Each structure stands twice: as structure tokens, then as C-alpha cells.
Amino acid sequence: MVDALDGRYPRNWAESWDRVGLVLGEFEHAVARVLCVVDCVPETVDQALEVGADLIVAHHPLLLKPVSSIAPDTFKGRIVHRLIRAEVALFTAHTNADVANPGVSDALAARLGLTGLRPLAPAEGAAAGGGRGAGRIGELAEPLTLAELTALAAARLPATAGGVRAAGDPGRVIRTMAVCGGAGDSFLTEAARAGVDAYLCADLRHHPAGEHLANDGPALLDAAHWATERPWLDDVAAWLRAEFPVDVVVSDLDTDPWTVHTASAHKETHP
CATH class of the missing domain: 3.40.1390.30 (NIF3 (NGG1p interacting factor 3)-like)
Structure with missing residues (x-):
């Protein structure tokens, strides 16, 4: 499956600063269920474990910037450790999927x-x-x-x-x-x-x-x-279902960081 994903979204299409492709997981790992997400964050990792996913296909890279540690007391380290323990692989297609x-x-x-x-x-x-x-x-x-x-x-x-x-x-x-x-x-x-x-x-x-x-x-x-990026998950999911005998789940968890919006009740005027 990694080869097919790399074929659809070649890594050399990505920007030089980007980090795409297989992030975690064994190449021989059997995949029966895939979860497609925009962001690999604790909430979508929870969802992957709940639905029994073997692979997460994410748009945004988990490890875009260099890190000196993936210790379990760090944000990214906790995610990495959880995925490895649960034997869930992670694949990213970012700017190569954009173009x-x-x-x-x-x-x-x-x-x-x-x-x-x-x-x-x-x-x-x-x-x-x-x-x-x-x-x-x-x-x-x-x-x-x-x-x-x-x-x-x-x-x-x-x-x-x-x-x-x-x-x-x-x-x-x-x-x-x-x-x-x-x-x-x-x-x-x-x-x-x-x-x-x-x-x-x-x-x-x-x-x-x-x-x-x-x-x-x-x-x-x-x-x-x-x-603006969530619609792409439906396309990826449809392609995966057509190419492989796997179940594909599309995450609708809103991982946008902004969670509250209140319109201003009045406009201030200044002399």
C-alpha cells in the first residue's frame, strides 16, 4: 500500500522543506482498515484505535520540524509511542498531495x-x-x-x-x-x-x-x-477502496484549533 500511495503522491513532488511518506510502521505490516485524517493528533489517534485502524493516512506531517527527542512526556513523543504500541502505521501526503x-x-x-x-x-x-x-x-x-x-x-x-x-x-x-x-x-x-x-x-x-x-x-x-482540506480525505478514501480490499474510515473530527466564535455585539467608534 505504501508503494501505491507513493505512486499517487510521489515524494519528489513535495516541497524541499516538507516531510512526507511513511513515518511509522513496518513495510510488511498487513492493513485491513485505514483511517484518513487531516491531522495526526491525540484525538485522531484515539479514533484510529477505536475503529481498529492499521494505518493512518494523514495530510499534515507529524514530524515536520526536527525534534531531538520523542520521549513519552512530549506531545509528539506520546503520539509516536501510542501508535507503535498499537501497531498503527502512519503515512503522510502533504505538499505532494497539494500539487x-x-x-x-x-x-x-x-x-x-x-x-x-x-x-x-x-x-x-x-x-x-x-x-x-x-x-x-x-x-x-x-x-x-x-x-x-x-x-x-x-x-x-x-x-x-x-x-x-x-x-x-x-x-x-x-x-x-x-x-x-x-x-x-x-x-x-x-x-x-x-x-x-x-x-x-x-x-x-x-x-x-x-x-x-x-x-x-x-x-x-x-x-x-x-x-478546506477535509474534502480531500473523501477522494483518498474512494481511491483506496477501489485499489485495495480494505475498509476505509474518514475522520470528521474537527481538528481546527479555533473552537469558539462570537460575533462582536457592537463596533467601537473613535474620534
Whole structure:
């Protein structure tokens, strides 16, 4: 199964700083049940043990940055020890799944009903060609105002405490849009250059978003990081079921760190 996953999401498609592929587990380990998750965290490890998973396929790397210890009194060490004791393997597909075709942003675009997809930032190097690259650009089934599109995104994406927020004229008509699963403000320039009407991603920051809008860039929609990547799990699960005689469980545990959202009751005015 590792060979098949590596074939679908080659490791050399990943960014140089990324850490992907098999993290834990024996290559000969028999797999009867797989759990697909965005994050390998204590809650999803609990779920893996509850459902009897032999393998976790995760999007975000557990060991992205170097560590000097995996002692059981550390956050990552506890996870590693639990997985090893339970004989649960861990595989990660991150930026190599982001640029894949189909990949993370294809699944996000499908949730919004976008058609005519093409990469927002075409891949270079080993991943070049084949329609691969970061983000996707497509057309909506019908024109929507920004307010209507924001409501549609909130309804179509997994629910989170943060929901979906938008920046721009609520009445602006949106026909074409770009999407990017996960953090996407590094592609604001590409979205503006593409001439789309709106751009949806996660983790937009105050100053880059403000400057983008001041320069007449596309309207912006900001969703929770987990919510923009969760749709990809369904695609991975469907592929695994088609390729192997295994049970596949998709985790719907919301691992977004933001758990409470309260709208401001009033706006302060300053002289």
C-alpha cells in the first residue's frame, strides 16, 4: 500500500522543506482498515484505535520540524509511542498531495461545483505537467454575489467554529474563482494575475489581505484550514477502496484549533 500511495503522491513532488511518506510502521505490516485524517493528533489517534485502524493516512506531517527527542512526556513523543504500541502505521501526503491532479484543491473545488479546472500556480520541477500545481481556478455553475457565494461555501464546506468570512463588496458578482486548500495568502498575486472574481483559501492575514483588496484584487473568502482540506480525505478514501480490499474510515473530527466564535455585539467608534 505504501508503494501505491507513493505512486499517487510521489515524494519528489513535495516541497524541499516538507516531510512526507511513511513515518511509522513496518513495510510488511498487513492493513485491513485505514483511517484518513487531516491531522495526526491525540484525538485522531484515539479514533484510529477505536475503529481498529492499521494505518493512518494523514495530510499534515507529524514530524515536520526536527525534534531531538520523542520521549513519552512530549506531545509528539506520546503520539509516536501510542501508535507503535498499537501497531498503527502512519503515512503522510502533504505538499505532494497539494500539487497532485487530482489533489487537495480539486476536492475543494468540487465542493463548490467549479468546472473547467486548471492550476492556480502550475507545478515546476519533478511535478510539472499533467495539470498539476497549487490551487485551482474554475467557473461557478451560475453567477453569485459575494454574499451568496460566502453562504454557499459555508453550507458546502465542513462546519467549523470560524465558519467562512469574506472581504470585498457583498454585492460583487462572482463568475470565476480560485481556491487553495490550506494556507493560501502566498498565492494572492497569482489569483489577482489570473483575473478571477474571488479567491477562497485559509489563514489569510490582515495586511496581505488588505493590500490585495486595495489593489483591486479578487474578493476574498477565508475558511478554516481544516475545512478546506477535509474534502480531500473523501477522494483518498474512494481511491483506496477501489485499489485495495480494505475498509476505509474518514475522520470528521474537527481538528481546527479555533473552537469558539462570537460575533462582536457592537463596533467601537473613535474620534
